[in-house]
Structure formats: structure tokens, C-alpha cells
Amino acid sequence: MALEVDILGVAKIIAIANQKGGTGKTTTALNLGVYLAIMGKKVLLVDIDPQGNATQGLGIKPENLATHVYHALMGKVSGADIKRSSGIFGYDLLPAAADLAGATVELVDLPEREFKLKSLLESFVDEYDYILIDCPPSLGLLTINGFVAANEILVPVQCEFFSIQGLNQLMGTISLMKDNLGTDINILGALITLYDKRSATHRNIAKDLRRNFDGRVFDTIIPRNSALASAPAKGQTIFQTDPESQGAAAYKQLAEEIVRIHGGIENPIVSTEEIEGTIDTD
Numbered sequence: 001m002a003l004e005v006d007i008l009g010v011a012k013i014i015a016i017a018n019q020k021g022g023t024g025k026t027t028t029a030l031n032l033g034v035y036l037a038i039m040g041k042k043v044l045l046v047d048i049d050p051q052g053n054a055t056q057g058l059g060i061k062p063e064n065l066a067t068h069v070y071h072a073l074m075g076k077v078s079g080a081d082i083k084r085s086s087g088i089f090g091y092d093l094l095p096a097a098a099d100l101a102g103a104t105v106e107l108v109d110l111p112e113r114e115f116k117l118k119s120l121l122e123s124f125v126d127e128y129d130y131i132l133i134d135c136p137p138s139l140g141l142l143t144i145n146g147f148v149a150a151n152e153i154l155v156p157v158q159c160e161f162f163s164i165q166g167l168n169q170l171m172g173t174i175s176l177m178k179d180n181l182g183t184d185i186n187i188l189g190a191l192i193t194l195y196d197k198r199s200a201t202h203r204n205i206a207k208d209l210r211r212n213f214d215g216r217v218f219d220t221i222i223p224r225n226s227a228l229a230s231a232p233a234k235g236q237t238i239f240q241t242d243p244e245s246q247g248a249a250a251y252k253q254l255a256e257e258i259v260r261i262h263g264g265i266e267n268p269i270v271s272t273e274e275i276e277g278t279i280d281t282d
């Protein structure tokens with residue numbers, strides 16, 4: 001039984017990525033993370049975007065950080081040295097600031113340059129249930145580090161004309177990485193964000209997405225909701241600023257959908273008879 005508990009306790013590492021900016025990556029990382037923590041999961045949010053938006057969204061000013069993800073990736077400090085609490089129980093952060101941008105240049109000449117984040121996160125996998133990586137809007141070396149470190153990728157997409165093309169490009173990168181770096185990552189799902197159900201274009205593209213990526217688009221859809229856009233300016237998540245909003249309800253649904261997906265596929269060593277009656281909400 002101890003062995004089973006150990007295995008179930010290893011963090012699921014999810015990279016939240018899309019090479020396009022403004023698709024809701026950071027909003028998803030922040031609010032999915034907090035609701036997983038509300039569900040009793042231990043969550044570590046890892047900001048690997050030099051813009052530091054996820055860091056700011058949790059009320060931390062990137063410009064005041066003496067050390068952050070950049071210094072840990074370069075081996076100048078440990079992961080524990082840069083870890084911060086979000087102020088919410090069970091929800092921690094590895095913050096980032098502008099000089100992380102330098103890492104893309106400095107890493108190029110280092111051996112194992114794609115594996116730096118994976119090594120950094122190794123010390124955290126036993127401590128957390130979920131590690132969420134908020135990737136920058138590119139398919140550069142930082143995002144590649146995110147993919148190598150992750151088991152799964154969550155792709156926020158807007159219902160726009162080029163979204164399907166962008167998703168195909170992303171899948172191509174992932175399959176190249178499997179071939180060249182021997183990584184083993186799966187698409188957890190594409191998440192429709194910034195959705196306006198009154199827009200015929202949005203409705204049609206959502207249908208096309210489901211047709212093209214059958215079974216890989218989350219049931220949950222994140223609506224365009226002004227409460228989601230205004231929360232980060234207060235350094236708080238939607239569950240603190242506006243827990244009754246449609247945006248909060250959508251991220252709650254997403255967190256529950258993800259926990260359900262993992263519950264369904266990640267208990268291979270425990271038979272249904274064994275878990276029956278022992279797990280209720282998960």
C-alpha cells in the first residue's frame with residue numbers, strides 16, 4: 001500500500017503552451033492552479049515566461065526579485081531558494097522576471113540545454129500533486145524546456161481562423177521532440193478560451209476544432225469574461241476577486257475535468273475494487 005501511495009503522490013507536470021500570445025495561457029495557469037489547490041491538491045506554478053505575468057498575477061513584483069527561475073535554471077541557486085508561497089494554502093510559485101530572456105541565449109551553448117527545467121523540477125515532484133508550467137508565447141528553448149519537463153501539454157486556443165493551423169504546428173514540434181530528444185509527452189487537451197457563444201465564427205471554429213482534434217478538446221469551454229481580465233491587476237486569482245463569476249465557474253469545471261481524466265487513466269496498479277469506497281471527491 002505504501003508503494004501505491006508513493007506512486008500516486010508523484011506530481012503530474014502540465015505545460016500550458018501555445019506559440020501565439022494572448023490565448024489565455026497565463027490566465028489558465030493561474031486559475032486552474034488555484035482551483036486545484038482549493039480541491040486539496042498541492043500545486044506548484046512555474047513561470048517560465050520572461051514577461052513574468054503569472055508571477056504578477058499572484059501579487060509578486062518581478063522587478064523586486066533578486067533571484068528567480070533564471071538563476072535556478074543556470075544552477076546559481078536551488079529551486080527551494082526561489083520558491084514563494086502564493087498566500088493561498090497549498091499553492092506555491094517559482095517566479096520569473098525579465099532577465100529570464102537571457103537564458104535563451106546563455107543556454108544554447110550548454111550541454112543538455114533542453115533538460116535544465118526538468119532537472120530543476122525533479123526536487124519538487126514528490127512534494128506536489130500538480131506542477132503547472134506557464135510557457136512563453138513561442139516555441140523557443142524555454143518552451144522546449146517546458147515540454148521536456150512535462151508529462152502533458154494543455155493548449156489554450158481562441159476560436160480564430162489560424163488556431164487549427166497553430167495547433168497542427170505545435171503537434172509537429174511535439175512529435176519532432178519525441179523523435180529527437182526521446183521525450184514522452186502527451187497532449188492533455190486543447191482548451192477553448194475567450195469564447196463568445198453569440199459569435200457564429202466562434203461556434204463554427206469550436207466545432208471544427210472538435211472535429212479535427214477528436215477527443216483532445218476539453219468539454220470545458222472558458223468564456224470571455226471581464227472578471228478574468230481584471231483579477232491579475234489586483235495580484236489575485238478569480239476565486240479571490242469574483243468567485244461567483246462565469247470565469248470562476250469555468251475554471252472550476254476545468255480543474256474537475258482534469259482531475260477526472262487523471263483519475264481515469266492513472267491508477268493502473270490499483271484495481272477498482274481496491275479504491276471503491278476509499279475515494280469520494282477525486
Ligand code: ADP
Pocket residue numbers: 020021022023024025026027028053137193194195222223224225226228229230232247
Ligand atoms: P497568454 O498568457 O496566452 O499570453 P493571457 O492569459 O495573458 O494570455 O491573456 C491575454 C489577455 O486576455 C490578458 O489581458 C487576460 O487578462 C485576458 N484574458 C484571458 N482569458 C480571458 C477570458 N476568458 N476572458 C476575458 N479576458 C481574458
Ligand code: MG
Pocket residue numbers: 025026027049053135136
Ligand atoms: Mg502569458
